[in-house]
Amino acid sequence: MQYHTPASFEDASKIAAKATGITRFLAGGTDVLVQLRADIVTPDTLIDIKHIDGVHDITRNSDGGWTIGVAVTGAEMTEHADLGGDWPGLVEAMDLVGSTQIQGRATLTGNLCNGSPAADSVPAMIAAGATVTVSGPNGTREVAAEDIATGPGRTSLAQGEIVTAVNIPPRAAGGGDAYLRFIPRTEMDIAVVGCGINLAVDGDTITAARVVLGAVAPTALLDQACADAIIGSTLDDAALEKLAAAASAACNPITDKRGTIEFRTKVAGVLARRVAKIAYERAQAGGAS
Amino acid sequence: MSKIHVTTSVNGDAVEFLCDPRETLLDVLRDRLGLTGAKEGCGTGDCGACSVTLDGRVVCSCLVLGAEVEGHEIGTVEGIATGEELHPLQRKFIEHAALQCGVCTPGILVATKALLEKNPDPTETEVRYWLAGNLCRCTGYDKIIRAVMDTAAELREAS
Amino acid sequence: MSLDDVKTSDFKYVGTSPDRPDGLDKVTGRAKFGADAYAPGMLHGAIVRSPHAHAKIISIDTSKAEALDGVKAIVTRADFATGLTGSNWNVLENIMASGTALYDGHAIAAVAATSPLIARDAVKLVEVTYEILPHVTDVDKAMADDAPIIRAGAADKSVPEGLHPNVVRYHESGHGDVDAGFAEADLVIEDHFRTEATHQGYIEPHACLGTLGGDGKGEMWCCTQGHWNVQKLCSALLGLEASQLRVTASEIGGGFGGKTVVFIEPVALALSRKANRPVKIVMSRSEVLRASGPTSSTSMDVKIGMKKDGTITAAKGVFRLQGGAFPSAPMEFTAMCAFAPYNLKNVKQIGYDVMANRPKQAAYRAPGSPMGAFAVESVIDELCNKLGLDPIDVRLKNASHEGTKASYGPTFQRIGLVETLEAAKAHPHYTAPLKPGQGRGVSCGFWFNFGGETSVTLALSMDGSAQIVVGTPDIGGSRASMALMAAEELGIPYENIRCTVADTASLGYNEVSHGSRVTYASGLATIKAARAAVKILCARAAAKWKIDPEAVDWVDGCAVPSGPNAGDFEPMPIARICASMGRTGGPISGHYEASPEGAGVSFATHIVDAEVDPETGKTSIVRYTVVQDAGKAIHPAYVEGQYQGGAAQGIGWALNEEYVYGEDGRLQNDVFLDYRIPVASDLPMIDTVIVEVPNPGHPHGVRGVGETSICPPLAAIANAVSAAAGVRLHELPMNPPRILAALEKRG
Known part of the structure; x- marks a missing residue:
């Protein structure tokens, strides 16, 4: 295994483009090192991107949106004074990933690029409408968060391409987001079902919503029927029931060591209801801090 | 290689x-x-x-x-200790019988010390969630939590 | 005073909770555990393991691994002793397969190399050709007619004719006429229960460092609950003389029964013999879960008859335990413990030991007892519900007491079950209001406690301080308890005593630290050794005073004349006697070697409140109280710790821990991420009540406490969850999918 510490994304991309065998980028390492240790994936080329300028920064842009560096840890997101005010759901979702120790290392970008359908931060990112900036041999492109993972452990990134930043849109007034997951313990488990919702209200009426389910399909599911179930409503019981039914209907889960098809399908609806209520309360409370 | x-x-x-x-x-x-x-x-x-x-x-x-x-x-x-002087957490872990086999103890002490430096007055729930990534199979965590809360109180008093 | 008096009150040191002698080392990181030993020239071993649940080993090609730079030795079964029989053969077969891989993770070969990374790389280069065989991992399926046979001829003579060859042992016991008893009952409930296998889950993986020469002399350092057993097994498996192998027990990072046997130790020695260098092996967590430990999975039927007033008229249990691919499931313990809390006229219990393609089960804290209690106490709870009776009152009505003929045969001496039930009933927890969605459960539990071979030496120093040498690894603070008991006997402060766990070359034979025997047996031996030393101390004072040794008493660390007739002498303190020991007859020590047989059985009653989320089936344990008879709590804080630890492990077993096997027979959850032991945020504080009904078989009244604490939780939690959910749960773990399915079925 060759270990590299490039000083720029350009260099990182060049190393990756030229590499043969398996290449991995190393930020927090909380997936890469687990796979290495367990002999699941031993990269031939490991590119540590933490020496690149700006990767540790959380920046509020002039339009009110946010740029999150690819080596920013979950703990740094949680500790940030303002990010959680705008995007509490996203910050909480990232905070749910692993333990205190994992939070000291794990990153949004890593959580996204690991390609796990159960990644906690991914439904929240997609619900938020986040994009990532991708640089590679053919230039730079901006990709919606939902278009990165293509299946368990697989992404749409080409050889030599690297995510250089996560872009979170501005939080408009009257917006709110939330994320919950179901796990059997209180901590340390992988989501059996996850749900992230970002919505906007005008008065008491929901005007826009993005509902995303995790761990119930090969990738996180951005589901329009779930959104339609609550858009135009005041999140009354009927809307919540419709949302729950739509969420359960959207599921395409598997039975595995963490949960059954029946369980995931049922609980997806339960979580969607609970998450919508929190996001709605936050939106009504005003959205942007 | x-x-x-x-x-x-x-x-x-x-x-x-x-x-x-x-x-x-x-x-x-x-x-x-x-x-x-x-x-x-x-x-x-x-x-x-x-x-x-x-x-x-x-x-x-x-x-x-x-x-x-x-x-x-x-x-x-x-x-963690300074010369022969134990850190209060180390002392309290012994006093409260907060270790049985002791193999998780080093990790718990490192994690807890960081918690108390960040949050000198944590609630029991905060301590429990902060330590959720530190497995202990012997104690059921009860005496660990008590030792941490007691240390936090002592450190607050001293500061 | 007679030195053999049993002392049950007026303790000065016993019953206090001083700091542990190994505390400083353990909070500063310098305590040496299994993996913390290094030796000059040391190699690192790693083990090739079967990825198949059941497969014939066609060939093992080690040539590519041997060619790797840094690889110094490779061993297979051919490098171990031949001609073994019985349990030694089973242990060898488990740690290194011969012709057939019997479970996912079964060891096939091992390599030693100059670094851990090279050893791991070499493992991947060992080419094993398998012929995959049909497998079975479920206990009921393993007993079915069409189950693949794991090993023909493994059954012993106890097994009745007509059963599948995978049923390898059978047990039946009880007394009275259960059919007549059921006929007398107002209500009879019969139900079926299942529990999945769980792992002991010690945080320290197995680790060892071994050296063995061609001269048959060896050294072994390892984390173990019993190093004499390591000596015995390693020497048998490698064809050595036991005394030529010196085994030292490291500090042990948890065992709970799982470190009572050997896995990697003989392998390290075989590699060392071949490479002529020390070899260290440390298991990964995945190896620990796949190839060490777990407890049995079970399938059980329990039938109990009760009168309207709560009297149990008859009880019958059938307990089927799967113990892996070897005869070893502790089904007789399940059967014998299941009904032990109750004074029954008619009782019958049947046990089956069933083999399946899983790792050889190892003891786990009161092996076998918690599962049987789960089934029995669930049925009693259901009877109480149906008859409108208070669960503690019913248990009190039927409770075993002194003179009861136990369900498993003997007549109980003085026991403390009634006292635990009364204390539980009086505890504020039992009558505290419950919130909506919460339920309360109660259960009793029982464990025998063991004695076993025990040797202790107590030596006095010139300054009057004392050193105790024991042979039972300290798995829960026992060195402190030994020092307290010795302090009590010698009349010197706890701080003046140091207790050390000796290696196998430094003391007589000691049975493993299991069966909750250490504070009982090593404690008894420590007390007897101290009393032997005191006898010498008194004799030295008597010689100085020129009076009869019988006329000298030992009081508060001093020799004193036993009465006015003995003479008028100032008390002679231990330090003064010891200072002159060289001139007054030589060094002063006491020792004791025996297999004490008075281990008092112990009982516990647990109360637990659980809250179930009706939409997800997720359970939270909101309150927990352990009430248990300790006989005498030598170090109460450590006794509490045992109670709390047992409850916590029971909570994990009841709710989320389980071995998950895929269709292919491979273990699916071989990491702590998915083998879900309780984390700090999962648990409430765990209240404890120490009941003390002295054990007449121990000089200070001690009963073992380590294991009984895991006997009631499975049932207590099942009863609480069933109350909260409004539906009876019959299968462990009661994980959210299982509870949600039960809730949906209830409607």
Whole structure:
């Protein structure tokens, strides 16, 4: 295994483009090192991107949106004074990933690029409408968060391409987001079902919503029927029931060591209801801090 | 396979070592630097027995490569006491019988010390969630939590 | 005073909770556990393991691994002793397969190399050709007619004819006429229960460092609950003389029964013999879960008859335990413990030991007892519900007491079950109001506690301080308890005593630290050794005073004349006697070797409140109280710790821990991420009540406490969850999918 510490994304991309065998980028390492240790994936080329300028920064842009560096840890997101005010759901979702120790290392970008359908931060990112900036041999492109993972452990990134930043849109007034997951313990488990919702209200009426389910399909599911179930409503019981039914209907889960098809399908609806209520309360409370 | 030369600081001491790129910080601490206080309970970041601080932040040393710590500051359980004087947490863990086998203790002490530096007045729930990544199979956590709460109270009184 | 008096009150040191002698080392990181030993020239071993649940080993090609730079030795079964029989053969077969891989994770070969990374790389280069065989991992399926046979001829003579060859042992016991008893009952409930296998889950993986030369002399350092057993097994498996192998027990990072046997130790020695260098092996967590430990999975039927007033008229249980691919499931313990809390006229219990393609089960904290209690106490709870009776009152009505003929045969001496039930009933927890969605459960539990071979030496120093040498690894603070008991006997402060766990070359034979025997047996031996030393101390004072040794008493660390007739002498303190020991007859020590048989059985009653989320089936344990008879709590804080630890492990077992096997027979959850032991945020504080009904078989009244604490939780939690959910749960773990399915079925 060759270990590299490039000083720029350009260099990182060049190393990756030229590499043969398996290449991995190393930020927090909380997936890469687990796979290495367990002999699941031993990269031939490991590119540590933490020496690149700006990767540790959380920046509020002039339009009110946010740029999150690819080596920013979950703990740094949680500790940030303002990010959680705008995007509490996203910050909480990232905070749910692993333990205190994992939070000291794990990153949004890593959580996204690991390609796990159960990644906690991914439904929240997609619900938020986040994009990532991708640089590679053919230039730079901006990709919606939902278009990165293509299946368990697989992404749409080409050889030599690297995510250089996560872009979170501005939080408009009257917006709110939330994320919950179901796990059997209180901590340390992988989501059996996850749900992230970002919505906007005008008065008491929901005007826009993005509902995303995790761990119930090969990738996180951005589901329009779930959104339609609550858009135009005041999140009354009927809307919540419709949302729950739509969420359960959207599921395409598997039975595995963490949960059954029946369980995931049922609980997806339960979580969607609970998450919508929190996001709605936050939106009504005003959205942007 | 060529080895990587790393210069770092462990418990305030300048340290140099050579390591294979696949070696973890835990491997390096234990097998190259003779610091066996950090334990490997799982190797997958799930048990916290290998907890150390990296630039003041608690991490699992099994999920950090040795090569990554170039220029950083590492803190381990061996650095918690000051000379012969135990840190109050260490003293309280003994007094409260907060350890049985003691193999999770180094990781729990490292993690807890970081908590109390960040939050001197944690609630029981905050302590429990902060330590959720530090598995203990012997105690049921009861006496650990009591020792941490008591230490926090003592430190608050002293400050 | 007679030195053999049993002392049950007026303790000065016993019953206090001083700091542990190994505390400083353990909070500073310098305590040496299994993996913390290094030796000059040391190699690192790693083990090739079967990825198949059941497969014939066609060939093992080690040539590519041997060619790797840094590889110094490779061993297979051919490098171990031949001609073994019985349990030694089973242990060898488990740690290194011969012709057939019997479970996912079964060891096939091992390599030693100059670094851990090279050893791991070499493992991947060992080419094993398998012929995959049909497998079975479920206990009921393993007993079915069409189950693949794991090993023909493994059954012993106890097994009735007509059963599948995978049923390898059978047990039946009880008394009275259960059919007549059921006929007398107003209500009879019969139900079926299942529990999945769980792992002991010690945080320290197995680790050892071994050296063995061609001269048959060896050294072994390892984390174990019993190093004499390691000596015995390693020497048998390698064809050595036991005394030529010196075994030292490291500090042990948890065992709970799982470190009572050997896995990697003989392998390290075989590699060392071949490479002529020390070899260290450390298991990964995945190896620990796949190839060490777990407890049995079970399938059980329990039938109990009760009168309207709560009297149990008859009880019958059938307990089927799967113990892996070897005869070893502790089904007789399940059967014998299941009904032990109750004074029954008619009782019958049947046990089956069933083999399946899983790792050889190892003891786990009161092996076998918690599962049987789960089934029995669930049925009693259901009877109480149906008859409108208070669960503690019913248990009190039927409780075993002194003179009861136990369900498993003997007549109980003085026991403390009634006292635990009364204390539980009086505890504020039992009558505290419950919130909506919460339920309360109660259960009793029982464990025998063991004695076993025990040797202790107590030596006095010139300054009057004392050193105790024991041979039972300290798995829960026992060195402190030994020092307290010795302090009590010698009349010197706790701090003046140091207790050390000796290696096998330094003391007589000691049975493993299991069966909750250490504070009982090593404690008894420590007390007897101290009393032997005191006898010498008194004799030295008597010689100085020129009076009869019988006329000297030992009081508060001093020799004193036993009465006015003995003479008028100032008390002679231990330090003064010891200072002159060289001139007055030589060094002063006491020792004791025996297999004490008075281990008092112990009982516990647990109360637990659980809250179930009706929409997800997720359970939270909101309150927990352990009430248990300790006989005498030598170090109460450590006794509490045992109670709390047992409860916590029971909570994990009841709710989320389980071995999950895929269709392919491979273990699916071989990491702590998915083998879900309780984390700090999962648990409430765990209240404890120490009941003390002295054990007449121990000089200070001690009963073992370590294991009984895991006997009631499975049932207590099942009863609480069933109350909260409004539906009876019959299968462990009661994980959210299972509870949600039960809730949906209830409607």
